Amino acid sequence: MSHTQSLTRYTASFIDELVQAGITDMVVSPGSRSTPMAILMAEHPSINLYMNVDERSAGFFALGLAKASKNPVVLLCTSGTAAANYFPAIVEANLSRVPLIVLTADRPHELRNVGAPQAIDQIHLFGSHVKWFNEMALPENDESMISYVKAAANRAVGAAKSNPSGPVHLNFPFREPLIPDLSGEVFESVNGTDKKSMPPKVMNGSLHLDDTQLDELFSIFSEHEKGIIVCGPMDAAAGPIIELAERLGYPVLPDPLSQLRSCSEDVNQEILLEGYDAFLRTEAVKQELKPDVVLRLGAMPVSKSAMLFMKNLKSAQHVVVDSGSGWRDPSHISTTMVYSDENSFCQSLIKRAGDEKRNTGWLKMWKEINSITIKNMSQIELAEDMDEGKVFFEMANNLPENSGIFVGNSMPIRDIDSFFFNNKKNIHVMANRGANGIDGVVSSALGASAHIHPMHLVIGDLSFFHDMNGLLAANMNKLNLTIIILNNNGGGIFSYLPQAEKAPHFELLFGTPTNLDFKHTAALYGADYILAENWDDFNSALINHAENDGLKIIEVQTNREKNVQVHRELWNTVSREIEDYLKGDK
């Protein structure tokens, strides 16, 4: 019994301590070696336990939960390749700074590397892609080992949350028998038996600049009227950024994942110019609107035209603000790399800028060009055929306030960049933009759906295919999600790349049509399914689904070539109208 007592108390102490440290969501995949952890998680009254059979999907599901809840999520699987299946989600979590606590059960040391079943080398399994790896001790019951395992729980939560957030990995060897003893009250926090135990709490600080550093930065902004603020994917508060932009007279270019395009009622969005991806394609604009200062916050924006625009500003000051310690500068153009909490950074500069808003011709011209752009891009409304871009236009119109939209990589993220205009609906827009993979997106959206209602996923057919297994979690965990599949039967994004025109073997290697009829997928997972053949179908399904529970799929069949053509025509119109404006302006 001593073995079982040690197993139970050690494991329960660890799990209970995770809960004490604020963790509530745990995602478990079935397996044998992980039995003590799994049973104790299921037994704990404060844990939301989600089951997910496919560990790859489980990893991305946890990622979505953590993104939406802004809190670390625990993953648990058994030993062997199960753990290796987490790898894509871990890589994504590390790059997109999402806190995960990955627990892998393992064989004890004597069964490693000796041909025992389901034993793989799990030491540093995820290499450089986790923030912290710890090989845990075998369960023991003496007080110092209980203190040790409680400290490890707190340390794991602290490490996952500390800026930049990310995944940590703890490997737990367990010996048989694996069943814990639940006959007593196993969780100290629940039965309150162990008041003497004082496990270490972790307090993570955030980065702040000192006055000298802030003065130096402020002088750059005060000296130059021609500046812009580029906001990539981030979770920083909108208020201070907009206030700083107004004081400096710098227009803000808000990435769809900056959470600035869809605000609550009391936010003034006038200085947020969401049409930049279209208007920065125009040569005349790039010539006319050359800033002397670029202030960039958040991760890299999705817009390629914005990237190219910034890259060609050879003599501009380029200030990158990063609340973690990354190096977000793929074009090698930064002149100052600022490691500071965004909020504190903005507040400190606002104080220095005083109460006056800077109103300049510079700002006015940017705003007018954006107005022309949005007016023209809004013509997507008139598209009668099923167009990928119009999907987002319609969603912005029809979704209720506080909805969520998860967008797939490849085309959907680009389409939402083009066609999701400023609004006051407080719609939360999410995507996996760490490594920009097409994998795991269904699961991430399902994870997010546990915290954001109603939740929607807009995804291409290849990306949907890649993570169809993720759909099982919907029924298993009673989740609600509307999935809009933009089905162009294959790799739509490649039609925008040089490969489309020049590559031999294009359809074989890049187009890769799957010819799958997703109504069968819907039937397999018991999802409501509609093939939206016109916009009335689409909108009524959208509105209907937001009010109903369960898994719902709206398929929109589009044409790769036509999609490219429609978008190019819109960009050309924008370009012509802006050129006319700029000529008239001179």
Add this chain to the structure above:
Amino acid sequence: MSHTQSLTRYTASFIDELVQAGITDMVVSPGSRSTPMAILMAEHPSINLYMNVDERSAGFFALGLAKASKNPVVLLCTSGTAAANYFPAIVEANLSRVPLIVLTADRPHELRNVGAPQAIDQIHLFGSHVKWFNEMALPENDESMISYVKAAANRAVGAAKSNPSGPVHLNFPFREPLIPDLSGEVFESVNGTDKKSMPPKVMNGSLHLDDTQLDELFSIFSEHEKGIIVCGPMDAAAGPIIELAERLGYPVLPDPLSQLRSCSEDVNQEILLEGYDAFLRTEAVKQELKPDVVLRLGAMPVSKSAMLFMKNLKSAQHVVVDSGSGWRDPSHISTTMVYSDENSFCQSLIKRAGDEKRNTGWLKMWKEINSITIKNMSQIELAEDMDEGKVFFEMANNLPENSGIFVGNSMPIRDIDSFFFNNKKNIHVMANRGANGIDGVVSSALGASAHIHPMHLVIGDLSFFHDMNGLLAANMNKLNLTIIILNNNGGGIFSYLPQAEKAPHFELLFGTPTNLDFKHTAALYGADYILAENWDDFNSALINHAENDGLKIIEVQTNREKNVQVHRELWNTVSREIEDYLKGDK
């Protein structure tokens, strides 16, 4: 044009050299950064190119191809999480010694770790789970760099094949533009332009013992009449093993993956005792049949009763023969670890043993116990209900010669161990027994189906679910496979573990019923589908399918509890009859 010329010649030289080194099968997943490799592979006249959209499935598909062809297979994907999806298959390939050459395209150095899209840290991405990692140079066109890249191709093939075989990983940075120029004749082996180039060929030796070592070993076997030979999963030739067994008078316990149970006509299988998993559960047998010597070849056998039997032979000599350099001894019982090619090892000992077969009471008793066992286990034939074990009994009866059976982990591998008896049909039995994962099995079987006809997969419902995405490759690459799903709606194997009786939250954490109706999966992938409700259905579908092309699914719905009960009853009968035999014998 210099960039494109370098890109083309460097990449073409590498691919052409892989072909020169004997590689023909290459598995490609769509992506942009990998464009130069993919296009040149598609262009090469001697390459069988397989497309597979989901990289996780692609990895296991390549594993199946390599297992069946006994030749390294090339994998290619783009940068980012795509590569991380290979991880489970790579872990499996490393443990099961299957040669893979993993090529990942990467961003060039200036785009790494600076927030560029689809850029992850791919250096040593697979850690300790590959035999060799090489970060390649950017494409260049001068002769020394062409020699370098050709050498790398030969080295990769050599390293993947050298004993123990396994995966190697080469990471290729590519700069844009990525389209190679196919206007000239790009492959030297095809156009014969470069006779002067003499890239290094690799000749891998194999391990052989010297005479002193062999004499020492032989003395162990000649001194002891009571010995057994345990053959785990392996690809060694049957002839020398059987001949050695006959000379030594040692019965052979052949794992279903030893390829000994299903031989060609001219092999005498009398000394191969395939019922050991059942009869070694009987206490009386374990007392009576205590060998002084155990000679073990191949990987660890699947049978748990055989493992426990060997573990309890405290005073036996335990000789483990390994053609690679592993340590296949999870029970820590080996007394001699022999690193030698199995064939050479057997031949050398046969020479020492002379022409006489050793006929002992020891061997006779083993044979008789096996006969009693097989007679009783064959009663599975009478099972009227759909039973998982009977599936293999029927398959052995009904499959044509030279068929293939791929078995899933968890229950199918254990059922084939119990119910696949010696036969002369030369049926090739395969499974992923490196890490024993339930992942990737569908893809591995599809890969194998490219080389073995007709091919069958027997798989549980959870394992089938885990890799349903793998099914897309069937249509995309015009493959033929019959899948038999043993559907007990969840994790059947857990019903055999202690968790089944004692674990709280059993159904939630271990049973995990998915409630999926796989006829929808069949419809999605255009597979023929039948739910076999009786044995006539099953057998006629089996026979019909072996004669027809395409993807075919036979679903067999079984009951977890009943399955356990039927098997326990059979084992009990075996046990009783053997006890009677042993009493009578004394």
